[in-house]
Every structure is written in structure tokens, then in C-alpha cells.
Amino acid sequence: MKTRDLAYVALFAAIIAVLGTLPAIPVGPVPITAQTLGVMLAGAVLGGRRGSLAVLLFLVLVAVGLPLLAGGRGGLGPFAGPTAGYLLSWPVAAFVIGRLTERTWDRYNVLVGTLVNVVGGIVVIYAVGVPVLKAVVGLPWGEAFWTGAALFVPGDLFKAFVAAAVADVVRRSYPVIERPRRAAGTR
Amino acid sequence: MTLALYVPGTGVVHRLPAAAKLLALAVLAVALFALPSLAAAGAALAGVVAVGLLLARLPVAVLTRQARAVVWWLVALLAVHALTTDLRTGAHVALRLLTLVLAAAVVTATTRVSEMVRVVEAVCAPLRLVGVRPARVGLAVAMALRFIPVLVERADRIRAAQAARGGSPRGVRALRTTVAPLLVQVLQMAHDVSEALDARGADDDPSPRRRAQEAP
Incomplete structure (x- = not known):
């Protein structure tokens, strides 16, 4: 990996950390935070490989004890708690968003981006997060779905839109994802 | 922070x-x-x-x-x-x-952060087998830790600049006038940092196989 890619990865790990300082809203065992916005941005701006590595790097920083998660949490505790599934789903989410963004790069706009972010940032995260939450807290499916997913849909839809809008501006002014090879001759 | x-x-x-x-x-x-x-x-x-x-x-x-x-x-x-x-x-x-x-x-x-980075590098040592270079992981960790206060400072600076021009835009407009420019700015910064590191020999890769691959 080139030093430039390494710097981008480190930058987005830092961005996710800084988004954690925005106030989080505790609603039951899983809080609403701005950090998933950072996860979506990492995928949408850096692409699949670098995006997922950025999220992974952020999780390493948390695991070694830096209080970087929303609400000042850090260490290995969060990886054993009710939010463990969400944390572990983040690199996957960034990877899926990144790959889909790369695929749709030539016709990327706010709408396409929002859809991509919904698939990677909402479907993937809930698919991993809710079962783990249910297992750790011992809630029935209905309640696990309510406190672990349904509550977050409005906020996450908004975050998906915000990440797409920002990624779209970055795409036009400072593209980090390379254009797909097959389209190279069209311009 | x-x-x-x-x-x-x-x-x-x-x-x-x-x-x-x-x-x-x-x-x-x-x-x-x-x-x-x-x-x-x-x-x-x-x-x-x-x-x-x-x-x-x-x-x-x-x-x-x-x-x-x-x-x-x-x-x-x-x-x-x-x-x-x-x-x-x-x-x-x-x-x-x-x-x-x-x-x-x-x-x-x-x-010290440097000690922390060394621990992460040591833990990553087994990953050498799958092509991960522990020193690069350490470099990424060090850069991320350095970028965090820089990001906060850049955000504050943009906010101050907008306040000086009479109030800051809100809502969706702020995405285009504040958040996206900030992101472009820090992406450029990360790029500059990587070039500075390469100029100081950060890209030195001991493996001859990779050298051969990257040769023109």
C-alpha cells in the first residue's frame, strides 16, 4: 500500500474519531451517534479497500484503550458489550459502500449515493448488529429490532443522505477513487 | 480534544x-x-x-x-x-x-504514543505472513493520532472564517459550503503528508519482489 493510501486511511480513522465527539443520543443499549456517518464517508470517499481499512484502524485505536467511541468509550469493553455487533459490522459496511460506490462511480450522484449508503450503512449494520444485541442483552426479537434498528432508521437515512451529498462534492472536486479502467478512454 | x-x-x-x-x-x-x-x-x-x-x-x-x-x-x-x-x-x-x-x-x-504504536506493531507481526508490514500499521496509527487534533483545529478555523464573514450557513447548504471543503482540504493535507514522508524514505520497502514490480 502506498504511503498516500496509508495517509488517507489514517485520515478517515481520525475523522470517525472526531465525529465521536459530537453529542450522542442514548436511546437504550445502543446510542445514536455521528460515527456511522464517518463509516459511510470512509466507504464513499475512499472506496472499499481503503475505506474498510480506515474503519479497522479506528477500531484498533479504540481497542488499545483510547476513548474514541461516542460518549468517551474505549478499550476492549465495547467489543464485549451490546454494541459489539455494530462495531464489528462497520468495516464490512464501509467495504460494501466502497465497492458499490466504485461500481457506480461514473453515474454517481446524491440519489445513487444515498441508496448505496442505505444498503451498506443500514442493511449490513443492522443485519450484524441486531442479532448480536439480542444475544448479549437477551431481548426477544421484537424488542431487539425496536431498540436496535427501528429507532435508528430516520437518523441513519439522514446520515446516508449527508454522506452521499458530501461524497458527491468530493468526487467532483478531489476524487480519491480512481475511474474504472474500462471508462478511461471515454474522455 | x-x-x-x-x-x-x-x-x-x-x-x-x-x-x-x-x-x-x-x-x-x-x-x-x-x-x-x-x-x-x-x-x-x-x-x-x-x-x-x-x-x-x-x-x-x-x-x-x-x-x-x-x-x-x-x-x-x-x-x-x-x-x-x-x-x-x-x-x-x-x-x-x-x-x-x-x-x-x-x-x-x-x-508515550510511540510505545503504544510499538505494541500495535508487535501484535501485527504475525500478519507479516499475509503481506501486512507491521511498520506501515504503526505509521498509520501514528498518523491517525496526529490527524485528530489537526481536524478539530481545521474545523474551528473554517467556522471562525465564516463567522468573520457574518454567520455560518445551516442545514444542507452547510454541507456544500463547510463540510465538503473541509474534507477536500484535509484530503489534500493527507496527500502532502504522504509525499513528505516518501521524500524522507518512508516508502522504503525491503522486499525485492515488490521493488521489481514497481520498477518502471
Whole structure:
């Protein structure tokens, strides 16, 4: 990996950390935070490989004890708690968003981006997060779905839109994802 | 937000290897969740404060600064639990969180970032087999830690610049006028940093196979 890619990865790990300082809203065992916005941005701006590595790097920083998660949490505790599934789903989410963004790069706009972010940032995260939450807290499916997913849909839809809008501006002014090879001759 | 929390010292805690401190932190975190009792959490909190203030001789401010950062979070936890379960559970959860935050503060205050990075590199050593270079992981960690305060500073600067021009835009417009430009700015910064590092030999790769691949 080139030093430039390494710097981008480190930058987005830092961005996710800084988004954690925005106030989080505790609603039951899983809080609403701005950090998933950072996860979506990492995928949408850096692409699949670098995006997922950025999220992974952020999780390493948390695991070694830096209080970087929303609400000042850090260490290995969060990886054993009710939010463990969400944390572990983040690199996957960034990877899926990144790959889909790369695929749709030539016709990327706010709408396409929002859809991509919904698939990677909402479907993937809930698919991993809710079962783990249910297992750790011992809630029935209905309640696990309510406190672990349904509550977050409005906020996450908004975050998906915000990440797409920002990624779209970055795409036009400072593209980090390379254009797909097959389209190279069209311009 | 300051991550440069290191407080120089020569006490026992400072001299402990970083790996030992990180391991202790991990064990404490697991233990706190495994022991679901209010008394255990209270004892752990007292222990952490004792280690930080008496053994490591940290200034009280190091701990209170960290505690202040999570105080509203603690109040919210208490309130939510008082409404949904009971106050005792709320107190337990809040106490556990405070203990972990303070323990992490003690470790970060007594351990240089460079030592922390070395531990991460050592842990990553087995990944060499799948083509990961531990030194590159260490470099990424060091850059991320450095970028955090820089990002905060850049955001403040853009906000100040907009205030000077008469108020800051809100809502969706702010995305285009504030957030996106900030992101482009820091992407450029990251690019500059990487070029500076390469110019100083950061791209040195000992493996001859890769050398051959990258040759023109």
C-alpha cells in the first residue's frame, strides 16, 4: 500500500474519531451517534479497500484503550458489550459502500449515493448488529429490532443522505477513487 | 480534544511496559462486565483512582478532565435506566463506564504514543505472513493520532472564517459550503503528508519482489 493510501486511511480513522465527539443520543443499549456517518464517508470517499481499512484502524485505536467511541468509550469493553455487533459490522459496511460506490462511480450522484449508503450503512449494520444485541442483552426479537434498528432508521437515512451529498462534492472536486479502467478512454 | 495526554513521570506505572498496561486495561474491561455487582465496580473505580493519583502521581486534573468529558453521558445513562429499569442498574452501568474511562486515561497519561504504536506493531507481526508490514500499521496509527487534533483545529478555523464573514450557513447548504471543503482540504493535507514522508524514505520497502514490480 502506498504511503498516500496509508495517509488517507489514517485520515478517515481520525475523522470517525472526531465525529465521536459530537453529542450522542442514548436511546437504550445502543446510542445514536455521528460515527456511522464517518463509516459511510470512509466507504464513499475512499472506496472499499481503503475505506474498510480506515474503519479497522479506528477500531484498533479504540481497542488499545483510547476513548474514541461516542460518549468517551474505549478499550476492549465495547467489543464485549451490546454494541459489539455494530462495531464489528462497520468495516464490512464501509467495504460494501466502497465497492458499490466504485461500481457506480461514473453515474454517481446524491440519489445513487444515498441508496448505496442505505444498503451498506443500514442493511449490513443492522443485519450484524441486531442479532448480536439480542444475544448479549437477551431481548426477544421484537424488542431487539425496536431498540436496535427501528429507532435508528430516520437518523441513519439522514446520515446516508449527508454522506452521499458530501461524497458527491468530493468526487467532483478531489476524487480519491480512481475511474474504472474500462471508462478511461471515454474522455 | 487533546490526545497528547502523556504526563512525563518516572514512577512505577510510567516504567511498566506499554503492553502490560494495555493488557491490564483489557482485563479490567472484561472483568467489569463479567462481575455485574455495584460493589465490584465501586472497588474497581477506587482502585483505578488510587493507581492514577498515588502510584503514578498524576495531577488530579488529568482524571477530572476525562471525567468531565463523559459527565453528561453518565447523567443520561442514569436517567434512562431510572426510567426504564431501576436506579441501581443505572448507577452500576455509569460507574463501570467512569471506571473504564479513567483507567484508559491513566494508561494514556503514563504511556508515550510511540510505545503504544510499538505494541500495535508487535501484535501485527504475525500478519507479516499475509503481506501486512507491521511498520506501515504503526505509521498509520501514528498518523491517525496526529490527524485528530489537526481536524478539530481545521474545523474551528473554517467556522471562525465564516463567522468573520457574518454567520455560518445551516442545514444542507452547510454541507456544500463547510463540510465538503473541509474534507477536500484535509484530503489534500493527507496527500502532502504522504509525499513528505516518501521524500524522507518512508516508502522504503525491503522486499525485492515488490521493488521489481514497481520498477518502471
